[in-house]
Amino acid sequence: MTGMPADPRQRRAARHAQLDSAPPRPRKQPITADRITDAALQVIAAEGYDALTIRRVTALLGTAPSSLYAHILTKTDLDDLLIGRLFAEIELPEPDPAAWRDQLRAVYGRIRDQFLAYPGVARAALAMVPTHLETLRVREGLLAILLAGGVEPQTAAWALDSLTLYVSAYALERSLVQQHKHHDDWVLSREDLIERFSALPADRFPNTRRHAAELTSGTGHDRFDFTLTLMIDNLARGKRH
Incomplete structure (x- = not known):
């Protein structure tokens, strides 16, 4: 063969030289x-x-x-990693007995925003027993805030579950609404809802007709803030004396 050494040993050396000069494959x-x-x-x-x-x-x-x-x-393991990653971004304040309500609202607001940034990811948190250290870190911080506010330990434990469930459900609902809008599904505007409620039979739906504006009011996170505040303020009944 033209250009190749006649000696087999020289040919083998030539092949090795070509291999050595080839760029390494990326790892x-x-x-x-x-x-x-x-x-x-x-x-x-x-x-x-x-x-x-x-x-x-x-x-x-x-x-x-x-x-x-x-x-x-399993997929559950992946869910645990996802929620742990999102919770790793949550900063926790030093529990303050004088500001525990505001601290709870602030932390849960951050969790809400983390969930909303990844549409539907709140579903991963709804039926999962937390094992990730970052998830447990945030739960520990929230529990510490409740206890610092004077809430009884049993009440604080159940309140932690209830508040977390509400935030997850709220974020999931918001993501579903956005999904419907994205796919041009039938999503009624507030004006459409008021018109429909006002057109209901007065003898069967007197209150819905009369208060259609109130039933459809609230923009952005108004309802979220209202419900979270209602839940947190009501915890005062379970405070230690």
Whole structure:
């Protein structure tokens, strides 16, 4: 063959020299819990929580599902990572007995905003027993605020569950409304609702007709702030004396 050494040893050396001069192949990044979480949040931010599957995550990472099993075994494990990542961004104040109500509202407002940034992700928090250290850190901080406010431990424990459930449900509802609007589903405006309520039979729906404006009032987080404040202020009945 023209240009190739006749001696087999020289030919072998020439092949090795070609291999040595070839650019090295880029190493694949190792699969880690952080990279899995990053990919999952990327899916949710772009397509919503309903689109999140193990297959979608592995496609983004360019790997096979089996490579994830060292870090997660089920979708619930992935949910735990997601909520832990979001809660890692939550800053907790030093519990202040004089400002515990405001502190609770502020922390839960941050949790709400974290959930709303990733449409539908609140669903991951609704039926999950928290095990991630960051999730437990935030729960510990919230419990400390309640206790600092003089709320009885049993009342504080149940209040923590109730407040967290409300915030998760609120964020999920908001994401569903946005999803309907995005897909041009039938979403009534406030004006449409008032018109429909006002047209109901007066003998069967007198209060709905009379108070249609009040029933449909509130913009942005008005109702969220109202309900959270109502729940927190009512905890004074369970305070230690």
